[in-house]
Amino acid sequence: MFYDINIGLSGVVIVLLLLTFNAVRILREYQRGVIFTLGRFTAVKGPGLVFVIPGIQQMVRVDLRVVTMDVPSQDVISRDNVSVKVNAVLYFRVVAPEKAIIQVEHYLEATSQLAQTTLRAVLGKHELDEMLSEREKLNLDVQQILDAQTDSWGIKVTNVEIKHIDLNENMIRAIARQAEAERERRAKVIHAEGEKQAAQALMEAAEILAQQPSAMQLRYLQTLTQVAGDKSSTIVFPIPVDILTTLLKKVANPSGLGGLGQ
Template sequence: MSSKSLLEVETAPSSSRARSKDVVQYNIQGQADNDDEGGCTSVFAGLLTFASMILILLTFPLSVWMCVKMVQEYERAVIFRLGRVKKGGAVGPGLFWIIPCIDSIQVVDLRTVSFDVPPQEILSKDSVTVAVDAVVYYKISNPMASVCNVTNASQSTRLLASTTLRTILGTKTLQEILADREHTAATILEQLDAATDPWGIRVERVEVKDVRLPQQLQRAMAAEAEATREARAKIIAAEGEQNASRALKEASLILSESPTALQLRYLQTLNSIAAEKNSTIIFPLPMELMGKYMYNQNQQM
């Protein structure tokens, strides 16, 4: 067996969030559990540990301030002893003990982190250039994986979010990008979470924040929308005129059946005109009477 610590990764599928997810569990066998370790390395590590303990005892109680460390409730500390991960995994929160000469610690924040994905110039499926930016929320779920499996978990997640955003939106048309943001965000979340899972990072939420179109395309879309509204307004006005014509036709048929009703309607119209205090009142005359009068004038001439 190699003299290096054995790092085993066990993955188990989970469907709690309706997407593929692997839980990475690290079982680290420390130096004390490895019976087949090289003798030279074991003896050297033992000598360094013994010397460090002697130094701590000689400088007690001043050495206590260097041996006792503390992390907050939302933090975990990964301890490396002589370059190897200490048995037991990440420690915290609260106080814990280290050996200053041979131990080094790396503190990991477990709180949710949010960051803006820089605007990405994307060529959509229908050959339209758009600038899209998004917001990503993530948290470290496995401190050991975030320290041992990736150099910089935060920076790697940011770069991966940018490339995933470009890849996903490049397969969609402009209409799909504008009208189906929720589905697009869910797709980005699924792929981003699956990619960052070996790093001990769980992506909680992805939101497409803004989609910016070129000025020429905005003017063209505005002109198209304005023309559509004008055409709809003309259709509505024509339908109103048609309905009004039908109503007037039905009213004229009803009035033609009763001369008295026509006279009452005429008096009602005069009453409405008089209520407005107009100085001029127009009296309509039947065309038959005017025709007879014009015939008599022609006969006299």
């Protein structure tokens, strides 16, 4: 009799221990538990020790950490009809666990698919040059669209980064030719601007020398000094025409030159 009672008590104790073991849940700091009682949403619990009534309540774990998701390479046709392959990386986290479980099935997969379609839609509205030079603006546009659409799912998109834009070989060569032509254009513009500034400086210098004829003689002497310092056997020195005219007149009229010597 007592043996049967002891067996029965032992069985009850074992059942209670099993129920207690199944009722206890331990959630980490970055986890939350969405509790359903008889199929209806009850509360969000955690972190720490959580009790769930076996058979009556169910708990779904949700991770609140930032998820890094790679967006697969997408075929995109730009607004100027250039075909490129674009891949990106998406950063998001769950801010409302109950919405992430109730409002959408498999929120990770849903967010991935939405990111792929949004990336194609946004980049298809821009030209190739904008894709290559305005990545920050495109990242912000994709992030804002994703954040607005996933808000009802309890998901916050924190950042979107376009990693790589893959071009075919023909387009790469075309861009290289365009860049080379742009560099040549800039070189010609800079050269023309230098010529313009040099001409302006020469005009100002000529005006100054014209006001003082003696300054021209000093400039000749300075030039002669510079040429004489070089290791050259031939010196070409310009002489003003008015000086040559005076010398020719003196040679043609020796008496005048003698009178000048006296």
